[in-house]
Amino acid sequence: MMQQDVENQMIDDSESFDRQEELPHKKKIMVIDDDLDFRLMVSELLVDSGYIVTTAKDGEIGLNQLLMSEDRPDLILVDLMMPVKSGLEFRRDQFFFKEIADIPVVFVTGEGIIEGELCIQKPFDREQFLYLIDKYI
Numbered sequence: 001m002m003q004q005d006v007e008n009q010m011i012d013d014s015e016s017f018d019r020q021e022e023l024p025h026k027k028k029i030m031v032i033d034d035d036l037d038f039r040l041m042v043s044e045l046l047v048d049s050g051y052i053v054t055t056a057k058d059g060e061i062g063l064n065q066l067l068m069s070e071d072r073p074d075l076i077l078v079d080l081m082m083p084v085k086s087g088l089e090f091r092r093d094q095f096f097f098k099e100i101a102d103i104p105v106v107f108v109t110g111e112g113i114i115e116g117e118l119c120i121q122k123p124f125d126r127e128q129f130l131y132l133i134d135k136y137i
Contacts, residue, residue: 027137028052028071032062032090033079033108038122042077042108049130058082059090066100073103075137077120080109088114106136 029051033039036057043053054073056062059082066072076094078087085093087107095101107114110122120132 026050026052027075028054028073029133029137030054030056030062030066030073030076032056032059032076032082032087034058034082035079038079045126045130046133049133051133059085059087059093063090063093066094066103067097072100075133076103076105077108077133078105080107080111080114091117104136106133 027050029046031039031042031046031053032055033042034057039055039057043055046053054065056065059078061084062076062078063085066076078090080087087109091105091107094103094105104118106118106120108120108122108124113119113121118136120129
């Protein structure tokens with residue numbers, strides 16, 4: 001996995017970010033959101049908190065990355081409303097693949113809540129967000 005400094009490099013949709021030396025016990029989070037600014041902000045916040053982060057700009061890219069990688073995340077944060085493949089479509093498709101079906105998903109959305117799913121409302125308080133991520137992971 002590539003180690004990079006978030007502030008010094010533009011995020012593309014297949015990169016991982018980690019400021020500290022990667023250790024086997026560090027938790028990995030995938031952020032799937034079509035808003036580049038939001039992906040950058042959340043990635044930086046999570047990396048600063050000691051997580052390893054990968055990103056995708058929509059559910060289709062996120063699903064493909066998960067299926068192609070053997071190094072899977074411990075948690076997926078996904079936006080509800082995205083072009084190409086929405087968060088709900090991503091979640092539905094995730095269950096078709098046994099190798100990724102059990103990865104927990106948290107929806108990060110400004111569009112309300114989804115019955116039976118974990119959700120974090122946008123905008124969120126950074127401290128509360130990190131507390132909830134730590135709890136879910």
